[in-house]
Amino acid sequence: MARFVLSLHTPPSDHDTTQRIVKFANACLAQGHTIDAIFLYQQGIYHASTHFDLSSDELRISALWQQLADQELNLMLCVTAAQKRGLDIKNTGVFKVAGLAEFAMLASDADKWVQFK
Template identity: 55%
Template structure:
């Protein structure tokens, strides 16, 4: 089985990429593959903000992130991108703050890195 690192680069307002990443992650895990980490980078760090509320008629993205965390997936948030956007680093659950070095080391150990933009 393969091991993957997934990265998301688009903001919460463009949730199609996030939805595709979440579907891929669930399908890969269901098929027996491993997801070493999901890394939010660039505008994707907005997904960690507790201040963004998704309307009830839209895809429940925050609930989906929590379900991935409940599966034991490592959800990482780029500290630099978050700081640049004013994200409160003390309130990012279910995401863990990480740097690009941690992302690079995790990616180097995985079989595949897949970007969702």
Template identity: 55%
Template sequence: MASFVLSLHSSPSVLSALQALSRFAQAALKNGHRIDCVFLYQDGVYHAQEGINQPTDQLSINQLWLDLKALSIPLLLCVTAAENRGVAADTGLFDVAGLAEFAMKTSKADKWVQFK
């Protein structure tokens, strides 16, 4: 079976990108594949901010991330992109990583899938 690295590049306002990433990850795991990590990059780092306000009738962004974490998928936050955007890098849900770590994981995976 294949191993995947997933990256999210869009802000929380583009909920469809996170939903697609979540569905892809769950389907891949269900079919016996492995997800080596999800890497938040560019505006995707805004997902790591505490207290994202969203209407109560929308799917919960925080719940999607908790669901992915419960599947034992490492959730990585690009420290440089976070610092450049004023996002606190010490969040309990996401581990801080650099582009070098992301490149290493990507080079070892069978596929890298971007969600924008």
């Protein structure tokens, strides 16, 4: 079975890409593959923000991330991208703050790195 690292580069408002990464992660796990990490980068760091409120008819993004966290996936966000965009890195929900070096090491050890943009 393959080991994957996934990265998400789009904001929460891009529902299509958010749904694609979640479906891809679930499909990988269902087929017995391993996901070493999902890394939020660039505008993707906003998925870790606790400061947006979605209306009831919008995609429940935080619930999707919680479901992946419940499967004990390593959910990470880039500390530099988060700080540059004013994200509170002490309050990131299910996401662990990490650096690009840590992400690069995970990606180099994985069989496949898949970007979602």
